[in-house]
Amino acid sequence: MEMCIESNAIVIDRRRANEILGILKRCKALRKELKIKHINDSVVIPIYSDDIILKCIDSQGATLNISKHCFEYKYREIIHGIDLRKMLENIVGSRDIGECISSSIDIIGDIALIEVYCRDLLERYREAITEAVIKLNPSVRTIYAKGIVEGMHRVRNIVFIGGEEKTKTIHKEHGILIAVDIAKTYFNPSLSTEHSLVAKELSYARSILDLFTGVGPFALHIAKISNSYIVACDINRDALKLLRESIEMNRLKGYIDILEIDSINFIENRGFIGKFDAIIMNLPHHAYKLICSALEVVKSSGKIYLYIISKNVNEAIDMVNRELYECRAKGVISSYRKVLDYAPRRYIYRIVIENIALHKF
Numbered sequence: 355m356e357m358c359i360e361s362n363a364i365v366i367d368r369r370r371a372n373e374i375l376g377i378l379k380r381c382k383a384l385r386k387e388l389k390i391k392h393i394n395d396s397v398v399i400p401i402y403s404d405d406i407i408l409k410c411i412d413s414q415g416a417t418l419n420i421s422k423h424c425f426e427y428k429y430r431e432i433i434h435g436i437d438l439r440k441m442l443e444n445i446v447g448s449r450d451i452g453e454c455i456s457s458s459i460d461i462i463g464d465i466a467l468i469e470v471y472c473r474d475l476l477e478r479y480r481e482a483i484t485e486a487v488i489k490l491n492p493s494v495r496t497i498y499a500k501g502i503v504e505g506m507h508r509v510r511n512i513v514f515i516g517g518e519e520k521t522k523t524i525h526k527e528h529g530i531l532i533a534v535d536i537a538k539t540y541f542n543p544s545l546s547t548e549h550s551l552v553a554k555e556l557s558y559a560r561s562i563l564d565l566f567t568g569v570g571p572f573a574l575h576i577a578k579i580s581n582s583y584i585v586a587c588d589i590n591r592d593a594l595k596l597l598r599e600s601i602e603m604n605r606l607k608g609y610i611d612i613l614e615i616d617s618i619n620f621i622e623n624r625g626f627i628g629k630f631d632a633i634i635m636n637l638p639h640h641a642y643k644l645i646c647s648a649l650e651v652v653k654s655s656g657k658i659y660l661y662i663i664s665k666n667v668n669e670a671i672d673m674v675n676r677e678l679y680e681c682r683a684k685g686v687i688s689s690y691r692k693v694l695d696y697a698p699r700r701y702i703y704r705i706v707i708e709n710i711a712l713h714k715f
């Protein structure tokens with residue numbers, strides 16, 4: 355079925371079409387991405403109609419009656435290259451609204467999250483934003499505006515925009531089903547490549563401790579591809595309940611043991627000494643302070659996957675090395691990777707630390 359884009363338009367006699375098209379082009383009023391329609395002896399032309407454009411048309415000596423009409427895109431492929439801003443501008447028929455939202459959309463299952471910069475416009479354009487997001491992503495059912503991630507559980511503040519009012523969904527990542535409730539748990543779909551890369555790197559490991567597991571994406575990715583034993587810990591009961599659901603939904607090779615604990619206390623008190631081939635610590639604000647404890651808990655041949663926020667990789671390495679110095683340099687950095695943009699000029703890095711027992715100097 356062809357997509358219908360509603361737009362402001364003018365209907366004119368076909369004999370005036372060339373003259374009026376010339377004026378519309380000069381005033382930059384013509385919506386070039388939409389197909390002009392011909393109905394009997396009339397031509398229906400899609401236009402932008404802000405005040406400046408209307409004044410311009412007026413100054414060219416044309417008085418036009420504007421009405422709403424439904425148009426098709428001129429090129430079907432334009433929909434693939436079009437971003438949310440452009441789509442919303444098309445729907446609303448104004449070029450200002452695009453400035454108020456992000457051009458990208460985060461999709462978690464059938465829920466879309468977008469950034470809205472002009473909150474006062476949210477109420478007015480709720481329906482148009484919902485329509486724009488669903489046109490670009492037909493499988494989306496629900497749309498929220500994203501706020502900041504905060505609190506101990508690292509849950510994102512959200513504001514409902516439109517669609518079905520729900521917060522729970524099933525997200526699919528590299529073929530793995532992950533139950534997520536965006537109102538109760540942390541989840542970032544931009545980490546999917548990271549989850550998969552770490553699982554592949556650790557496919558040799560038999561025992562893994564995932565200290566800040568959340569809804570368990572690292573644990574699920576690892577258990578999907580390798581026959582390993584994973585201890586998945588978190589302080590957020592809702593997140594662990596969702597992880598249990600995900601374990602039921604996926605056919606896993608490995609076994610995930612779930613522990614509802616304060617992982618910081620737990621590791622500082624050296625729970626499970628020397629038992630794990632690898633430890634994952636994805637609590638980027640705090641995890642680097644746990645390096646010395648983690649080195650005691652990992653096997654001497656083991657690895658620590660640490661996530662850290664910093665301005666650049668050198669700063670991240672310095673922060674880690676300072677901690678390693680504190681615990682008499684029992685570990686060395688063996689690799690690093692820039693994972694995500696976190697804030698302006700702040701990034702999340704993954705730093706891998708190996709036990710120094712492996713390295714000869």
Ligand SMILES: C[S@@+](CC[C@H](N)C(=O)[O-])C[C@H]1O[C@@H](n2cnc3c(N)ncnc32)[C@H](O)[C@@H]1O
Binds near residue numbers: 540615618
């Ligand atoms: C940044 S999220 C990471 C979630 C997951 N690893 C992922 O990649 O989606 C951090 C998680 O740490 C948990 N957390 C924070 N403080 C904790 C603590 N003291 N003990 C255990 N879990 C904690 C939060 O509940 C949250 O689920």
